[in-house]
Amino acid sequence: MPLLVVQIVDSGGVGAGGLQNSSQGTLDLAVNAVGHMPGPRVKVERDIAADLPDVTVDPDRIVQVLVNLLSNAMKFSPAGASVRVAARAERGGILCSVSDRGPGMTAEERDRLFQPFVQLAGGAKVGGTGLGLVITRHIMEQHGGTITVASTPGKGSEFSIWIP
Ligand SMILES: Nc1ncnc2c1ncn2[C@@H]1O[C@H](COP(=O)(O)OP(=O)(O)OP(=O)(O)O)[C@@H](O)[C@H]1O
Numbered sequence: 001m002p003l004l005v006v007q008i009v010d011s012g013g014v015g016a017g018g019l020q021n022s023s024q025g026t027l028d029l030a031v032n033a034v035g036h037m038p039g040p041r042v043k044v045e046r047d048i049a050a051d052l053p054d055v056t057v058d059p060d061r062i063v064q065v066l067v068n069l070l071s072n073a074m075k076f077s078p079a080g081a082s083v084r085v086a087a088r089a090e091r092g093g094i095l096c097s098v099s100d101r102g103p104g105m106t107a108e109e110r111d112r113l114f115q116p117f118v119q120l121a122g123g124a125k126v127g128g129t130g131l132g133l134v135i136t137r138h139i140m141e142q143h144g145g146t147i148t149v150a151s152t153p154g155k156g157s158e159f160s161i162w163i164p
């Protein structure tokens, strides 16, 4: 199983210890973490390219991003549906997407998602605080990356992060 290959910025930053080149199972950590969450059993399908470039990230924060996107996808999926995680090289970095076959959302709803405490119809019923995506976008900005959403109401959603 190919792993997301990351360069770990150690606790001393890019100074003393410098950058470490390490194959860190970032995606595995995230999938394992959500595997311990209560809720309907949802299968996670993976489509991870073998030729991912090294990227410089804070691995704990990127795991947090992936856990939030995966936990959302699982929360809003009908039981028995599968969630897909894909990663490929893109513009010198990595594009990683989490797709689900949940309720999806309208363009207007999509525009409100990244505001604090916003939960769409049904969102609050499933639990959570409505802060996950706010934190997620903040972490992506700190990495100089992006997060984008594509969604069709009734069909599902795809959240994509790009790590430079
Ligand atoms: N994959 C998704 N499918 C449908 N709706 C989603 C999806 N992801 C997020 N949402 C909607 O966006 C809202 C905000 O998501 P966000 O992750 O910020 O908060 P939360 O999951 O409700 O709580 P928290 O992440 O803080 O535990 C959700 O409540 C839900 O209404």
Ligand SMILES: [Mg+2]
Pocket: 068, 071, 072, 128, 132, 133
């Ligand atoms: Mg969430």
